[in-house]
Amino acid sequence: MPRELRLSEIAAQxxxxxxxxxxxHAGDPPTLHDLTESLRFTPNDGRIWFDTRRMLLxxxxxxxxxxxxxxxxxxxxxxxxxxxxxGFSAGASDATFVRKHWPDSDDAGVLSAGERLHAVMxxxxxxTIRRDHDIPNGTFDAEFLWHDSIEAAEHVKAxxxxxxxxxxxxxxxxxxxxxxxxxxxxxxxEVECAGCGASHCRIVGETTNERMDDIDxxxxxxxxxxxxxxxxxxxxxxxxxxxASSPRVDNPSGDGIQRIVGIxxxxxxxxxxxxxxxxxxxxxxxxxxxxxxxxLFANALHRNSLLxxxxxxxxxxxxxxxxxxxxxxxxxxxxxxxxxxxxRPGRFERANGGTLFLDEIPSLSxxxxxxxxxxxxxxxxxxxxxGQSIQVDVRIVAASNKDLFQEVQAGRFRxxxxxxxxxxxxxxxxxxxxxxxxxxxxxxFSRHYAGRxxxxxxxxxxxxxxxxxxxxxxxxIRELQNLVERGVINAxxxxxxxxxxxxxxxxxxxxxxxxLRINDAGDLETTGPADSADARPSSSVxxxxxxxxxxxxxxxxxxxEGNVSQAAxxxxxxRAKLAYRLQKLGLDPGAYxxxxxx
Numbered sequence: 370m371p372r373e374l375r376l377s378e379i380a381a382q383x384x385x386x387x388x389x390x391x392x393x394h395a396g397d398p399p400t401l402h403d404l405t406e407s408l409r410f411t412p413n414d415g416r417i418w419f420d421t422r423r424m425l426l427x428x429x430x431x432x433x434x435x436x437x438x439x440x441x442x443x444x445x446x447x448x449x450x451x452x453x454x455x456g457f458s459a460g461a462s463d464a465t466f467v468r469k470h471w472p473d474s475d476d477a478g479v480l481s482a483g484e485r486l487h488a489v490m491x492x493x494x495x496x497t498i499r500r501d502h503d504i505p506n507g508t509f510d511a512e513f514l515w516h517d518s519i520e521a522a523e524h525v526k527a528x529x530x531x532x533x534x535x536x537x538x539x540x541x542x543x544x545x546x547x548x549x550x551x552x553x554x555x556x557x558x559e560v561e562c563a564g565c566g567a568s569h570c571r572i573v574g575e576t577t578n579e580r581m582d583d584i585d586x587x588x589x590x591x592x593x594x595x596x597x598x599x600x601x602x603x604x605x606x607x608x609x610x611x612x613a614s615s616p617r618v619d620n621p622s623g624d625g626i627q628r629i630v631g632i633x634x635x636x637x638x639x640x641x642x643x644x645x646x647x648x649x650x651x652x653x654x655x656x657x658x659x660x661x662x663x664x665l666f667a668n669a670l671h672r673n674s675l676l677x678x679x680x681x682x683x684x685x686x687x688x689x690x691x692x693x694x695x696x697x698x699x700x701x702x703x704x705x706x707x708x709x710x711x712x713r714p715g716r717f718e719r720a721n722g723g724t725l726f727l728d729e730i731p732s733l734s735x736x737x738x739x740x741x742x743x744x745x746x747x748x749x750x751x752x753x754x755x756g757q758s759i760q761v762d763v764r765i766v767a768a769s770n771k772d773l774f775q776e777v778q779a780g781r782f783r784x785x786x787x788x789x790x791x792x793x794x795x796x797x798x799x800x801x802x803x804x805x806x807x808x809x810x811x812x813x814f815s816r817h818y819a820g821r822x823x824x825x826x827x828x829x830x831x832x833x834x835x836x837x838x839x840x841x842x843x844x845x846i847r848e849l850q851n852l853v854e855r856g857v858i859n860a861x862x863x864x865x866x867x868x869x870x871x872x873x874x875x876x877x878x879x880x881x882x883x884x885l886r887i888n889d890a891g892d893l894e895t896t897g898p899a900d901s902a903d904a905r906p907s908s909s910v911x912x913x914x915x916x917x918x919x920x921x922x923x924x925x926x927x928x929x930e931g932n933v934s935q936a937a938x939x940x941x942x943x944r945a946k947l948a949y950r951l952q953k954l955g956l957d958p959g960a961y962x963x964x965x966x967x
Contacts, residue, residue, distance in 0.1 A: 399471045399482045404489050407470075420470060429491075433523030449537045454632040456541025457548075458805045464549035465804070465838055468831075476502065476550075476831065483546040484513070492539055493518045493570070502551070508576070508827075509547065509555055515539065515570035521563040530566050534559035540572065545632075545808075547574060549838070552829025552866075554812040576828070629665050630813045631806035635798035639666065646793045647673040652745070654790045655768040657797030660845030663728060663768040666797060671724040676764055679723025684716050687732040687952060688945040690933070694737045695753055699744070702754035717750045720763045730767045730790070731776050732952055735783060742786045765790070800842040800849060807838055810846065814853035815866065824862045832868040919954055923961075931961035 407420040417424040439448040460483065467474070467482045474482070480502065484495040498512040515536065524535045534540075540557050547555035553576055561571035629636070646653055647670050655663045664683060671681045689697050700715030716725055733741065744750050745765065749758040767790045776782035800807070811829065819826040829837070833856070842848050852871050859870035922936075929935040936958075937947040951958060 399467060399474065399478065399485070401485050401489070403471070404482070404485055408489070420466070422466065429519050429523060432519065433527060436520070436523055437527050449535075452538040453541035453544075454637075456538035456543075457545035458541075458632050458634070460542040460545025460547075461549040461805045461808055462545075463542075464546045468550075468835060468838075479550055480547070483543070483550075486546075487539070487542065491519065492542075493520075493536075498571075509551055509553075509574065511547070511557075511574045513543075513572050515563075515572065518563050518570050521570060524564045531562070531564045533565070534562035534570070535564040536562060536570055536572075543572065543574060545805075548812065549808045550831075550834070551576070552808065552811060552831075552834035552837075553815070553827075554809065628813075629662065629669060630809050631803060632809065633798075633803035633805045635803045636806060639795055639797055640669070642793075642795045643670045643673065646670070646795075648675055650675075650764055652765045652767070652790055652792045654773070654792070654794045655766065655797055656773075656794055657768070657770065658799050658845055659770045660847035661797045661799055662846050663770075663797060664726065666795070667724070667726040667728075667766045667768065670766060671726075671764075674724065674764065676723050680720055681724050681726065682716050682720035683726040683728065685728045687729040687949055690944070690948075691734045691737065694733065695740060698737075698741065699750045700752040700755075702752045712752070715750065715752065717744065717761050717763055718759065721761045722763075724764045724766055726766045726768070728768045729770065731769050731771045731773060731782055732948075735781075738783045738786050742783065742789060745786075745789050800845045804838060807849070808834075810849055811837055811853055814850050815857055818854045818857040822857060824857060824860070826857055826860055827863065827865045829856075830865050830867045833866050833871055836868045836871060915954070918950075919956065922951065922954065922956055926956070926958055926961040929961075931958040933958050 408424075409418045411418065417426055436448070436452070439451060442448075443451060463486050464479070464483065467479055467486075471478065471482070477500075480500060481497075484497065487493050487495055494516040496514040496516060498514060500511040500513075502509045502511075518536050518539065520536045520539055524531060536559055540559055543557040544555055547557070555574055555576055557572045557574035559570060559572050561567040561569065563570050629640070631637075643666065653667075653670060655666055657663055667683070668681060671677060684697065686694065696713075696715065698715050698717060700718055701713045703712045744761075748762070749760055751758055773782055773787050773791070777784045777787050811834075815826050815829075837849070837852070844851075853866075856866035856870040860866045925936045925939055929939065933948055933951070934944050937944040940947060
């Protein structure tokens with residue numbers, strides 16, 4: 370027989386139910402109720418969904434076991450860095466998700482959603498102490514208490530109390546979420562931790578500045594710091610000690626921009642492959658679209674290789690005329706041809722004992738490909754006009770923005786050279802496949818250009834941040850870099866970058882198809898070709914841009930009988946730029962030479 374309830378007990382249960390219901394609907398949207406309503410279980414097909422994203426129900430014991438394996442395999446520092454990067458990526462992804470699904474929510478609601486998501490996922494209960502943010506003035510200051518941290522509990526269970534804070538993945542999550550929201554790098558640090566014996570965890574977060582910008586706090590974000598075991602030489606060790614003992618000088622306009630920045634899975638896979646192949650002498654083929662940073666990855670491979678003490682020599686094959694490519698690669702003997710007044714070593718000789726990076730290798734002529742193949746097979750070169758073979762020890766890293774196998778099938782690339790280069794291919798992802806890295810890249814470029822142009826930039830407005838996260842980037846990282854540079858130049862000193870500082874009013878994309886423009890309300894909107902037809906000349910409505918460019922180039926090539934240099938002068942552009950456009954459009958200048966003999 371069920372126990373009878375007193376009226377006071379019924380009232381208490383109703384009060385607790387009302388309290389839970391109030392908590393679910395409290396605050397700005399998305400509330401806890403909004404977030405929990407987005408969580409759906411479909412056990413019949415083995416899936417759990419958070420709105421449109423597939424989720425995984427992962428037990429605390431399993432998480433603890435995985436964490437222990439990482440610590441044992443990578444050491445505490447390596448495990449910390451990896452878990453913080455994973456957390457950062459997850460936080461940035463969740464911030465993008467919240468802004469997309471609750472676009473009308475104000476800034477306070479978006480920030481609060483990160484705290485609620487932490488609770489919904491079962492990681493920790495968040496108590497807000499303070500949260501102040503002012504994007505126009507570039508300030509962000511927050512403090513939270515974390516109760517019942519699963520990461521602290523699992524660490525104590527495995528290792529006992531720690532001397533250092535250990536909520537690594539949760540810290541990375543908070544930093545990634547706030548950075549994606551703010552458009553500028555925000556770093557949280559744990560000042561109290563339950564894993565160290567405290568009753569709760571306490572974290573504080575702010576934008577990176579002189580007080581927080583030290584290597585212990587930020588080293589986990591720098592992915593281009595991979596050093597391989599057993600690759601140290603006495604020279605490199607001595608040089609590193611000298612650099613470490615030298616005073617650190619911040620040079621915002623120096624080489625700091627030439628660094629791989631990213632925490633996404635796609636970048637991590639590429640860097641892991643570089644780690645594996647770097648200690649070997651194997652030839653590497655980098656495949657990726659234009660603007661993905663192939664030169665940076667090639668440089669990272671060289672620095673982590675056994676040839677790091679040797680030179681790193683780069684050559685853009687598309688920028689060298691066919692008549693000069695042999696001399697550029699293999700060198701010239703004095704008197705080999707008119708104007709050769711002295712002996713000049715080629716790129717192979719200059720790269721001897723190091724790495725030779727051949728970018729845009731599909732642009733080489735078939736004749737040049739044959740000579741390159743012979744050098745790769747024999748390890749010997751012969752200067753133009755010379756008769757003596759010169760032995761070279763060079764590691765080749767080639768790069769292509771085209772599918773080389775398709776080029777082989779089309780007869781434009783030698784099959785034997787393809788197999789010689791394709792020893793260890795590495796695919797470099799386009800920016801649209803690594804959107805989690807956009808906040809970090811934006812912060813990196815904005816900091817660089819703010820220093821270069823001596824301006825104080827406080828961050829990005831929400832509209833600007835949303836626009837950069839949603840844009841499709843046909844030009845990849847190079848296009849993002851140009852956008853941020855433009856934004857820094859246009860923005861007021863001491864203020865944030867807004868969307869109109871980044872994109873032109875009349876439509877941004879030069880490609881056919883959808884364009885971005887700013888409407889009367891100041892919001893970024895997508896327009897199709899038809900929307901901007903009135904703004905273009907009538908002749909361009911029925912004639913695609915690419916076809917008009919091809920016709921113009923064909924006329925100039927016919928008039929100059931295929932002379933690319935003369936055609937470039939006629940058009941008022943550089944020869945390299947014209948050669949690049951001809952290659953992109955599939956036009957062969959040789960087809961226009963000697964028209965009377967065709």
